Amino acid sequence: MIEVEHLSKIYGSTPAITDVTFNVEPGEILGFLGPNGAGKTTTMRILAGYLPATKGTAKIAGFDVHENSLAVRQRIGYLPETPPLYPDMTVEGFLHFVARIKGVSAGDRNHKVTAAIARCNLEDKRKVLIRKLSKGYRQRVGIAQAIVHDPPAIILDEPTVGLDPRQIIDVRNLIKSLAGTHTIILSTHILPEVSMTCSRVAIINRGKVVATNTPENLMTQLTGGSGYELEIEGEASLAKQVLQNISGVSLVESIPTSGSHHPVSANRAYLRVISQPGSEPGKDIAATIVRAGFALYEMRRVSATLEDVFLQLTTEEKNLESIQDSAPKEGEAA
Numbered sequence: 001m002i003e004v005e006h007l008s009k010i011y012g013s014t015p016a017i018t019d020v021t022f023n024v025e026p027g028e029i030l031g032f033l034g035p036n037g038a039g040k041t042t043t044m045r046i047l048a049g050y051l052p053a054t055k056g057t058a059k060i061a062g063f064d065v066h067e068n069s070l071a072v073r074q075r076i077g078y079l080p081e082t083p084p085l086y087p088d089m090t091v092e093g094f095l096h097f098v099a100r101i102k103g104v105s106a107g108d109r110n111h112k113v114t115a116a117i118a119r120c121n122l123e124d125k126r127k128v129l130i131r132k133l134s135k136g137y138r139q140r141v142g143i144a145q146a147i148v149h150d151p152p153a154i155i156l157d158e159p160t161v162g163l164d165p166r167q168i169i170d171v172r173n174l175i176k177s178l179a180g181t182h183t184i185i186l187s188t189h190i191l192p193e194v195s196m197t198c199s200r201v202a203i204i205n206r207g208k209v210v211a212t213n214t215p216e217n218l219m220t221q222l223t224g225g226s227g228y229e230l231e232i233e234g235e236a237s238l239a240k241q242v243l244q245n246i247s248g249v250s251l252v253e254s255i256p257t258s259g260s261h262h263p264v265s266a267n268r269a270y271l272r273v274i275s276q277p278g279s280e281p282g283k284d285i286a287a288t289i290v291r292a293g294f295a296l297y298e299m300r301r302v303s304a305t306l307e308d309v310f311l312q313l314t315t316e317e318k319n320l321e322s323i324q325d326s327a328p329k330e331g332e333a334a
């Protein structure tokens with residue numbers, strides 16, 4: 001449904017994205033995950049036909065975004081980071097207006113606007129001026145304007161930024177309810193958003209896609225699915241240096257103690273160690289930490305999280321070819 005091949009964009013002399021390639025299958029929600037400045041908005045704007053690429057192609061439902069921009073705009077709904085709302089219109093008036101400029105026929109408009117309002121739970125706000133709405137409701141109106149012409153593909157750029165926790169849950173549920181009947185790309189820098197909402201994830205870092213897979217496969221293939229949590233006595237930064245040098249260890253991070261189940265004890269450090277795929281460095285971790293003079297109070301195996309994967313991919317230079325496009329097929333073991 002969405003095919004992106006070797007897409008690059010250079011602003012002046014600054015490359016924003018380089019050789020970005022990925023596909024989104026019909027009915028799927030793809031999370032486009034990356035830190036600030038990674039190139040998410042640039043990619044989304046190219047896909048929505050708002051920005052020309054420097055190189056490469058992108059197609060929506062078989063139409064090239066550059067060569068057939070009109071056909072593409074009819075087939076996508078786009079929610080930019082800041083939704084383009086008219087504050088002095090009512091919710092209903094605005095959606096009628098958008099439906100008209102998206103080419104929905106006069107006879108179909110009432111029905112499509114009513115359907116978008118129902119889908120986004122906006123019935124109570126139908127006649128309310130947009131400027132009187134809360135941020136969460138405005139975001140729903142932003143999503144309603146993206147889906148009012150019932151496009152097969154939807155592009156959402158950071159749809160939950162600035163919302164409170166209740167509104168975030170509502171908007172995520174709304175997005176999930178659109179999957180199946182729509183193909184969705186959701187750009188975000190928020191990890192839990194991806195694991196809660198998306199069936200597949202493309203991770204972008206410094207303008208390049210560094211991994212594409214299901215969240216589960218990314219965790220398994222990059223980390224072997226395992227890690228260790230350690231409670232030690234001593235300086236965390238020194239322990240991290242020692243652990244990082246052990247063969248088979250790919251990531252060492254401190255576990256924040258405030259708000260977690262770890263009690264804060266004087267001179268205690270809590271660390272998380274993630275192993276490379278297929279390696280079992282547990283014995284070496286215990287021996288090395290004790291040999292280096294730290295007291296080891298606890299060591300236990302834990303599963304790797306998507307956050308571990310993200311940190312590995314966005315903080316280290318690695319050869320990641322082995323995990324690209326290597327999702328096990330349906331029915332295969334991960």
Ligand SMILES: Nc1ncnc2c1ncn2[C@@H]1O[C@H](COP(=O)(O)OP(=O)(O)OP(=O)(O)O)[C@@H](O)[C@H]1O
Pocket residue numbers: 011014015016017034035036037038039040041042043189
């Ligand atoms: N109009 C522009 N002119 C020059 N450079 C730009 C322009 N827009 C973006 N950039 C640069 O391109 C790179 C990618 O930016 P982009 O906004 O696509 O990233 P992003 O992943 O969406 O980040 P954020 O989450 O912070 O919005 C950044 O280095 C940014 O500074």
